[in-house]
Amino acid sequence: xxxxxVYHPVSAYSDEEKREFAGRVTSLYQAAGLPxxxxxxxxxxxxxxxxxxxxxxxxxxxxxxxxHIARHAEDPxxxxxxxxxxxxxxxxxxxSKGLRCEFHIDETPRELxxxxxxxxxxxxxxxxKLWARxxxxxxx
Amino acid sequence: xxxxxVYHPVSAYSDEEKREFAGRVTSLYQAAGLPxxxxxxxxxxxxxxxxxxxxxxxxxxxxxxxxHIARHAEDPxxxxxxxxxxxxxxxxxxxSKGLRCEFHIDETPRELxxxxxxxxxxxxxxxxKLWARxxxxxxx
Amino acid sequence: xxxxxVYHPVSAYSDEEKREFAGRVTSLYQAAGLPxxxxxxxxxxxxxxxxxxxxxxxxxxxxxxxxHIARHAEDPxxxxxxxxxxxxxxxxxxxSKGLRCEFHIDETPRELxxxxxxxxxxxxxxxxKLWARxxxxxxx
Numbered sequence: 001x002x003x004x005x006v007y008h009p010v011s012a013y014s015d016e017e018k019r020e021f022a023g024r025v026t027s028l029y030q031a032a033g034l035p036x037x038x039x040x041x042x043x044x045x046x047x048x049x050x051x052x053x054x055x056x057x058x059x060x061x062x063x064x065x066x067x068h069i070a071r072h073a074e075d076p077x078x079x080x081x082x083x084x085x086x087x088x089x090x091x092x093x094x095x096s097k098g099l100r101c102e103f104h105i106d107e108t109p110r111e112l113x114x115x116x117x118x119x120x121x122x123x124x125x126x127x128x129k130l131w132a133r134x135x136x137x138x139x140x
Numbered sequence: 141x142x143x144x145x146v147y148h149p150v151s152a153y154s155d156e157e158k159r160e161f162a163g164r165v166t167s168l169y170q171a172a173g174l175p176x177x178x179x180x181x182x183x184x185x186x187x188x189x190x191x192x193x194x195x196x197x198x199x200x201x202x203x204x205x206x207x208h209i210a211r212h213a214e215d216p217x218x219x220x221x222x223x224x225x226x227x228x229x230x231x232x233x234x235x236s237k238g239l240r241c242e243f244h245i246d247e248t249p250r251e252l253x254x255x256x257x258x259x260x261x262x263x264x265x266x267x268x269k270l271w272a273r274x275x276x277x278x279x280x
Numbered sequence: 281x282x283x284x285x286v287y288h289p290v291s292a293y294s295d296e297e298k299r300e301f302a303g304r305v306t307s308l309y310q311a312a313g314l315p316x317x318x319x320x321x322x323x324x325x326x327x328x329x330x331x332x333x334x335x336x337x338x339x340x341x342x343x344x345x346x347x348h349i350a351r352h353a354e355d356p357x358x359x360x361x362x363x364x365x366x367x368x369x370x371x372x373x374x375x376s377k378g379l380r381c382e383f384h385i386d387e388t389p390r391e392l393x394x395x396x397x398x399x400x401x402x403x404x405x406x407x408x409k410l411w412a413r414x415x416x417x418x419x420x
Contacts, residue, residue, distance in 0.1 A: 003345065003384070007182055015329035015337070022332035036334035040343055040382065042287055043330040049155035050183040052162030054176035054275060057155070063180055065143065065207070067345070069384050079251045087254045102180065104143070104209050105252035111359045112385035114367045135334065147322055189295035190323040192302030194316035194415060197295070203320055205283065205347070219391045227394045242320065244283070244349050245392035 002029060003067040004041040009048070009059040012097055018043050021093050028085060033124070034070060035132040038115075062094045064103035070120060072107045142169060143207040144181040149191070149199040152237055158183050161233050168225060173264070174210060175272040178255075202234045204243035210260060212247045282309060283347040284321040289331070289339040292377055298323050301373045308365060313404070314350060315412040318395075342374045344383035350400060352387045 004025055013021065022041040029039050048059040066086070073079040086103065094101035113120060116137045121127030127140035144165055153161065162181040169179050188199040206226070213219040226243065234241035253260060256277045261267030267280035284305055293301065302321040309319050328339040346366070353359040366383065374381035393400060396417045401407030407420035 003343070018329060019332065019335070019337060023335035026332075026335035039332075039334055040341075041332040041335075042326055042343070043332075046182055046184075049158060052159065052166075052179075052181040052183075054179055055159070055163035055166035055181075057159060061180075063143070063182070067384065067386070073252070076251065079249070083252055083254055083259065087257055090254075091257050100256050102255045103253070104207065104248055106207070106246065106248040106386065107252075108384055108386040109359070111356065112353070112363055112387075113383070114363055114370075115382045116380050117367055117371045119363065186322055186324075189298060190325075192299065192306075192319075192321040192323075194319055195299070195303035195306035195321075197299060201320075203283070203322070213392070216391065219389070223392055223394055223399065227397055230394075231397050240396050242395045243393070244347065244388055246347070246386065246388040247392075 002039055002069070004039075005065045006041065006043045007046050007051070007063045007065075008043065009051070009061070009099070010045045012045075012062070012099065013043065013093075017093075021089075024089050024093075028089060030132075032071065033128070033132065035128070036135050037137075038070060038120070060099050062090065062099050062101040064090055064101070066103060066105040068105055068107045069110055069113045071123065142179055142209070144179075145205045146181065146183045147186050147191070147203045147205075148183065149201070149239070150185045150187050152185075152202070152239065153183065153233075157233075161229075164229050164233075168229060170272075172211065173268070173272065175268070176275050177277075178210060178260070200239050202230065202239050202241040204230055204241070206243060206245040208245055208247045209250055209253045211263065282319055282349065284319075285345045286321065286323045287326050287331070287343045287345075288323065289341070289379070290325045290327050292325075292342070292379065293323065293373075297373075301369075304369050304373075308369060310412075312351065313408070313412065315408070316415050317417075318350060318400070340379050342370065342379050342381040344370055344381070346383060346385040348385055348387045349390055349393045351403065 025041050026036050026039040030036050048057045051058050053061055073082045090101050090103050118137050121140055165181050166176050166179040170176050188197045191198050193201055213222045230241050230243050258277050261280055305321050306316050306319040310316050328337045331338050333341055353362045370381050370383050398417050401420055
């Protein structure tokens with residue numbers, strides 16, 4: 001958690017820009033107390049002949065799908081806050097390239113998740129804080 | 141919403157056929173009152189050595205994953221109707237190529253969704269109708 | 281169901297190894313009574329410049345996303361068992377290549393699922409057993 005899949009036009013971003021994008025994503029979640037290595041961002045080039053919006057081929061969109069596993073936003077105010085902060089990051093990286101953007105987030109069960117053979121420790125636990133400090137999965 | 145990811149054999153569809161496929165998908169949702177630009181369809185070629193069904197490599201399948209965000213099918217009758225109408229479109233584009241097919245739909249939270257920095261307007265609202273008429277995201 | 285998407289470094293696995301991996305996945309679900317052809321495994325190469333963990337580019341990870349449709353794990357004990365058995369398969373195929381791994385599972389609605397134009401038969405039904413024996417979708 002979180003897993004971001006970023007679908008974008010061919011050659012829209014250099015490797016350095018993708019790294020910067022993924023770094024901004026990671027910082028969002030680190031600010032919420034999550035270990036940095038929880039954040040996984042995969043970039044996928046989709047050519048114009050394979051990318052359709054409203055039935056028409058496009059090469060000016062970024063479409064992001066996000067899975068949240070470790071933390072779920074329980075109430076409307078929290079959901080709005082999550083939406084706005086994530087939206088701001090995606091918009092910055094889209095508009096800087098003259099692209100339009102869309103994203104949506106799914107929330108999946110925490111107990112059906114594993115990193116390096118371990119169930120990640122409970123939210124706010126000492127073990128989670130240790131994982132965050134050490135930035136790696138440690139048996140607990 | 142909706143997001144369709146279509147995994148298919150290499151060179152199964154020409155760009156023109158993909159456009160037709162995406163157009164049929166878009167029309168399905170437009171008939172339900174959704175703006176055309178809500179419909180995003182991404183096509184992904186998967187070679188035989190990377191596509192397994194029942195543990196065996198295949199090059200005769202179309203596997204579609206669908207995320208529904210703007211509308212959820214609440215009751216069994218509605219769910220069957222959604223399943224049948226979507227199934228008919230996918231089957232038409234699979235069998236025309238001698239392919240077999242499978243799809244499944246996930247439903248994700250409407251409030252965790254954004255297009256061009258905006259939360260899409262509520263179901264059936266005047267703003268949603270305007271977005272549908274203008275076929276673009278408009279601040280409301 | 282199940283659908284596995286396996287994101288891995290370029291050339292991490294040969295076609296023969298992918299087949300073996302998909303075979304092990306399939307056997308897991310067959311042991312639970314599911315027809316073998318329900319199991320779909322797609323492998324996706326992701327180059328180092330497109331694969332980020334904690335904001336840094338990596339080429340030593342396998343990231344697996346899994347959708348469960350036909351069966352959901354209802355209680356904590358069952359969830360743990362599912363997690364452990366799936367985790368063991370993924371870890372075996374990661375560590376054999378010196379890779380680290382992460383996976384998560386989503387559970388999606390059974391009624392929004394179709395194979396070759398058919399709604400798969402109910403859990404434990406005679407029709408499901410027939411599908412498993414014949415290893416194909418049969419009108420019922």
